[in-house]
Amino acid sequence: MSTSATMKAWVVPEKGGRDILQYQDVPVPTISSTQVLVKNEYGGLNMVDSYFRSGLYPQTYPYITGREGAGKVVAIGSEVTSFAVGDRVAYMVTGAFAEFVAVPAAGAIVKLADSIPTQIAAASMLQVLTALTLVKDSYAVKPGDFVLINAAAGGVGQILCQLVKSLGGHAIGCVSTDAKAKLASAAGAEYVINYIEVPDYVPKIMEITNGKGCQVVYDGVGKSTFNDCLRAVARLGSVITFGNASGPVDPLNLITLSQKNIKLMRPTLFNYLTTPEEFKYWSGIWLDYLKDGKLNIAIYKTYPIAEYVSAAEALETRKSTGKVVLKY
Structure with a gap:
């Protein structure tokens, strides 16, 4: 001392x-x-x-x-x-x-x-506890689920990729560079999309999921990705937004969620x-x-x-x- x-x-x-x-x-x-x-x-x-x-x-x-x-x-x-x-x-x-x-x-x-x-x-x-609460409580990932992970090469993103794979889900990682794509893939992302090369990546997600969309979207980016999260999620699916790396999400008209009966959650670890x-x-x-x-x-x-x-x-x-x- x-x-x-x-x-x-x-x-x-x-x-x-x-x-x-x-x-x-x-x-x-x-x-x-x-x-x-x-x-x-x-x-x-x-x-x-x-x-x-x-x-x-x-x-x-x-x-x-x-x-x-x-x-x-x-x-x-x-x-x-x-x-x-x-x-x-x-x-x-x-x-x-x-x-x-x-x-x-x-x-x-x-x-x-x-x-x-x-x-x-x-x-x-902090990051592992965040990821664990996301995949086990915010939305409990099940075998066969398609899961979109934005910022999949980040700290939480790489952990989410590993956890989703271990739970039997199909992780779709969204990244901004080829180098980050390799990291997401190595972490367990079954599919990786570079959104710089494919700015409108939602059609690719629909192709991967046979037109149904993802059962859950985990998004730590916020403002710049939120609308695409709503487009990429499946009917009766969940959008879990847990960060604001690009800024806070704009105000939302709740009627938007009714188009696919989307469940929306904004958890924080400490709660x-x-x-x-x-x-x-x-x-x-x-x-x-x-x-x-x-x-x-x-x-x-x-x-x-x-x-x-x-x-x-x-x-x-x-x-x-x-x-x-x-x-x-």
């Missing part, structure tokens, strides 16, 4: 873009009786970081950014019995992009098995994890997948913590494929 009273952290002082991010000295968190203090080793970047920074999602400023990380426990609260100093852990709380972070001992943090590398844990927790019991259930599935080697976690690049702005640019401009990671 450092004896210093301060630490380096990435602070968002006010609503804005990447240019307002500040790497500065802040106090080391003081933990309560029910918290643990984690010394970070790796942090995982996610699009949701930019949604809070920009004001798309409600947020009180200033705050330390970052929502997932992994490292070692260096102090525990007086009431904590489930963790010990020295435990390797992964967690999801706001304030991850700092040297230290205080985490509730229940409902936000897990111990890591020896077989799970710390970097892989930090790179996978699946509102109790310690829910967190234990979903994080247990995630840990089992990692321990059993059932998922390949693709890391695009690992940046030093001081280069967070460059890392965020790679993610937010959709240059990255796979997970962007910070090393402390």
Whole structure:
């Protein structure tokens, strides 16, 4: 444990873009009786970081950014019995992009098995949990389902391709380059469409699905893809929109959904994890997948913590494929 009273952290002082991010000295968190203090080793970047920074999602400023990380426990609260100093852990709380972070001992943090590398844990927790809740709850993928995955070469996209294949579905990955097409295919996409080469790709989807469309569409892109999601989904199908990489979806006239009796859902991961019991259930599935080697976690690049702005640019401009990671 450092004896210093301060630490380096990435602070968002006010609503804005990447240019307002500040790497500065802040106090080391003081933990309560029910918290643990984690010394970070790796942090995982996610699009949701930019949604809070920009004001798309409600947020009180200033705050330390970052929502997932992994490292070692260096102090525990007086009431904590489930963790010990020295435990390797992964967690999801706001304030991850700092040297230290205080985490509730229940409902936000897990111990890591020896077989799970710390970097892989930090790179996978939020995205794998997102993908698991999408394919097992938002729409439970069944054998034989045709599933459209937009941004199929991204971090969540590659995981979705793997999960859909493992569940017996037919994954159709939509990407923007030939290089990304190879990544989606390697991750398990049975069909891959480059929407730059085929701007109107819905007829291709209809051809693949014998004119019926997809039972479910998973879309993390938002504004630029939403209308095509409605066109590509089957009658009685589901459109699950879970991200806004191209911006928030425009207002929708609900009568549009009646044309095919479309089910529309906009889930967010943290509403699946509102109790310690829910967190234990979903994080247990995630840990089992990692321990059993059932998922390949693709890391695009690992940046030093001081280069967070460059890392965020790679993610937010959709240059990255796979997970962007910070090393402390």
